[in-house]
Amino acid sequence: MFMQRVIQTLSRWYNLESRDLPWRQTTDAYCIWISEIILQQTRVVQGVGYYNRFVMELPNIQSLANAEEGDVLKLWQGLGYYSRARNLHYAAKQVMTEFGGVFPSTYKDILRLRGVGNYTAAAIASFAFGEKVPAIDGNVKRVGARFFGLHAPIHTMGFQKELFSLLFELMDGADPNVFNQAMIEVGATLCLPTQPKCDVCPLAEACIARLQNLQKQIPVVAKKQKPKDKYFYYVDIEVGGERVLVRREGEGIWQQLYEFPMIEGDGADWDLETVAKGLGIVENFVVKGDRSFKHQLTHQTIYARCWYLCISSDKFVLNDGWERFNEEEFLLKPIHRLMEKMIKFT
DNA sequence: CATTCGTGGCA
């Protein structure tokens, strides 16, 4: 049939033209799992280095389950969405306790793991175990919407259910591994949001959006809300050659990562005296520098100002939760990009 | 169903 030939063309294109990526060299469910978590909302070029370091350092489920959470976070340093690292660690323990140390091999079982949702479970089940289940990520949503000519907004459940049904039917008889990988690959390299390369696309002859010239109208994407402003005032304190850090607690952003002592402000141009008092610093100090920068997040913009203080003596008493780090120790602790930027300032 | 989680590249 026509569709069967299109899928053959897709498969042939994938085998000839797909990128050579490290996680495509293995059928080890553990490695594929690590790669899928790393690649959530993350570009391949950014994730590949993290993947190589991660599987080198923690090559199997046992080593990850037995690792310290701080070491797992350290491997994640700078990648963002740090709950992925904590969930990964938690899920490794799940595999040890709930699955007897053997990585689950079905979509249904894989879905039980913390941090593994619809897409990731389908990806692992099809890539590592050949299970027939569509893996629908952002790429496949775009490819599918255009290929089937779906006008529903891609973030809705209605779209998700219809696409799942259509893909499940389309992949009948195909190799689930190759089919899913190929759909993702088409989205990542050809079926781009703007300027899709329809002239070299293996799906072009059957693509509704292309046949009706609707590539600009499909997929229908919801507008994103504007970022809100937040103002963080940090102090970089040096005490006797050591720096002061605080570990973030609670439920918010960057939880369990280290940062300079900070108070949140309202946007007014606070002076260092006010910030220091707000942090409970009453000893004499000397200002060594004053740097500020803007940091973009998904739904907020953080305006951070960093002051570099030198506390004059060893009489300085650390507040509760404050810790001292020398340069060597400091680099071993999990820190995030914001911290790295600040350190470059001082 | 809407928000909240990072980071970096690019038009």
Place this chain on the structure above:
DNA sequence: TTGCCAAGAAT
């Protein structure tokens, strides 16, 4: 400079 958003999941 600003906006967009990439191999999503949890709440």
